[in-house]
Amino acid sequence: MLDIAFIRQNADLVRAAIRNKRFDLDLDELLSADKRRREVITLLDEKRARKNQVAALIPKASKEERPKLIEEGKEVKAAIEKLEPELAEITRVYDDFMLRVPSVPRPEVPVGAGEDDNVEIRKVGTPRAFDFEPKDHLDLMQSLGMVNFDGPRKFAGGRSYALTGLGALLEMAVTRLTADVLVQRGLTMVIPPVMVKERAMQGTGFFPLGREEAYAITADELFLVGTSEVALVSLHADDTLDEAQLPIRYAGLSPCFRREAGAYGKDTRGLYRVHQFTKVEQVVFCLPDEAVAEKEHYQLLDNAEAVLHALEIPYRVALACTGEIGLGQTRKHEVESWMPSRNAYSETHSCSTLGDFQSRRSNIRLRLANGTLVYPYTLNNTAIASPRILIPLLENHQNPDGSITLPKALVPYMNGRTKLERGGK
Structure with a gap:
């Protein structure tokens, strides 16, 4: 398995490895999955952090503020429940791609088909x-x-x-x-x-x-x-x-x-x-x-x-x-x-x-x-x-x-x- 940071920074080199090793893999799909996975992880972290904040504020809130916080808590919870399965699915796709990315051949390896x-x-x-x-x-x-x-x-x-x-x-x-x-x-x-x-x-x-x-x-x-x-x-x-x-x-x-x-x-x-x-x-x-x-x-x-x-x-x-x-x-x-x-x-x-x-x-x-x-x-x-x-x-x-x-x-x-x-x- 290659380091995803290496793949991002050396996409053309990895594409050449895929082509020259004669594997069937769309690297752009992997990079897209990687980007979306990172976006969802960031969103989830933000939502979970906000959920904890709201949970901590509700007991201290005034009678007037409490309903608004409770409603926000429900909305944040709903957003988390939507994002979690999306993260699970995009991670499954990402992991499957990562397991199929070939190593980059050493420079002395001749390019050939068979x-x-x-x-x-x-x-x-x-x-x-x-x-x-x-x-x-x-x-x-x-x-x-x-x-x-x-x-x-x-x-x-x-x-x-x-x-x-x-x-x-x-x-x-x-x-x-x-x-x-x-x-x-x-x-x-x-x-x-x-x-x-x-x-x-x-x-x-x-x-x-x-x-x-x-x-x-x-x-x-x-x-x-x-x-x-x-x-x-x-x-x-x-x-x-x-x-x-x-x-x-x-x-x-x-x-x-x-x-x-x-x-x-x-x-x-x-x-x-x-x-x-x-x-x-x-x-x-x-x-x-x-x-x-x-x-x-x-x-x-x-x-x-x-x-x-x-x-x-x-x-x-x-x-x-x-x-x-x-x-x-x-x-x-x-x-x-x-x-x-x-x-x-x-x-x-x-x-x-x-x-x-x-x-x-x-x-x-x-x-x-x-x-x-x-x-x-x-x-x-x-x-x-x-x-x-x-x-x-x-x-x-x-x-x-x-x-x-x-x-x-x-x-x-x-x-x-x-x-x-x-x-x-």
């Missing part, structure tokens, strides 16, 4: 040149007994799956490797709740615009998260942090859930786009300083790249354009792993800076050393997400006989196994 307009920063590693006909991850996993689709889809519906045998062990190994990398780099591991109240989804910016992507538990007014970012940020909702506590760096491990409401018929083969997945997410709270946030951003990005190095997966890093960054993001890098079956680099990680967007919405304050109260900045990064990461991991390390040679870093996490092959458990 992923084709992202700017490649670097490529790391070389895509493998196979001297045999490689299989895709689905064929590899089915031949090795690593996944079951038919059973789960009978009782859980489309895009459901079960990792089995070596598939289950491999996901556990990858997530544990990632957790160890992050803990060694100073992050605090958290296993947070995955069922949250609406306020947590709204506070982190996933509602109202992303509501259709979330699974709702209507009986309890809860929602399943699509990332542990929601819970990690919300750990400090309504808190006042001290400057000495910063930076706070969390790594959250959780199952995640996403309806993929806008992806009907897209990426239906295999495990690229599923409704349930496991993710290790990084979240940072830092000082509200762009230089500090930039340093944290690139450290988060480096953490994710360290995991890909350990998994020996070729990848590329791209700076996302305005049409590809979300409501609250001011800067985002996408990390795309090489997937032989797609003959392309495809997104497996993202790294985002959000400024004070989430802390304002979640009412997270920061007391600086000099006593000043401000809002901290937040950042997040996908350290690993499975089963999507299994696609490049398996496809890049396959052998002609359909077995998979494990990267050295994974061997200790697979009980010393160096290869995945038929008959493995």
Whole structure:
């Protein structure tokens, strides 16, 4: 959420952000609602003050003055009763607009409509040149007994799956490797709740615009998260942090859930786009300083790249354009792993800076050393997400006989196994 004072003073800048991020929002309607809200608040304050004055004057008034004051009191009360619902309605409209105003992208973010307009920063590693006909991850996993689709889809519906045998062990190994990398780099591991109240989804910016992507538990007014970012940020909702506590760096491990409401018929083969997945997410709270946030951003990005190095997966890093960054993001890098079956680099990680967007919405304050109260900045990064990461991991390390040679870093996490092959458990 942006500061309304900033919006008033930088209306053209915010309009450009709305346009370049490709959101549908009429800023003039927000500014009009803001103006009327302030007018009504002023009127109400005046009327309430006068009501108190009249109430105090009536007992002291003369017999002649009292009827006039009583009549004025009735008129003031009627005016208040008319203004209060108007304020409630205009505030509802104002709040709804404020929740939909996007953050302003950083100057280095390229203006663009979609992923084709992202700017490649670097490529790391070389895509493998196979001297045999490689299989895709689905064929590899089915031949090795690593996944079951038919059973789960009978009782859980489309895009459901079960990792089995070596598939289950491999996901556990990858997530544990990632957790160890992050803990060694100073992050605090958290296993947070995955069922949250609406306020947590709204506070982190996933509602109202992303509501259709979330699974709702209507009986309890809860929602399943699509990332542990929601819970990690919300750990400090309504808190006042001290400057000495910063930076706070969390790594959250959780199952995640996403309806993929806008992806009907897209990426239906295999495990690229599923409704349930496991993710290790990084979240940072830092000082509200762009230089500090930039340093944290690139450290988060480096953490994710360290995991890909350990998994020996070729990848590329791209700076996302305005049409590809979300409501609250001011800067985002996408990390795309090489997937032989797609003959392309495809997104497996993202790294985002959000400024004070989430802390304002979640009412997270920061007391600086000099006593000043401000809002901290937040950042997040996908350290690993499975089963999507299994696609490049398996496809890049396959052998002609359909077995998979494990990267050295994974061997200790697979009980010393160096290869995945038929008959493995």
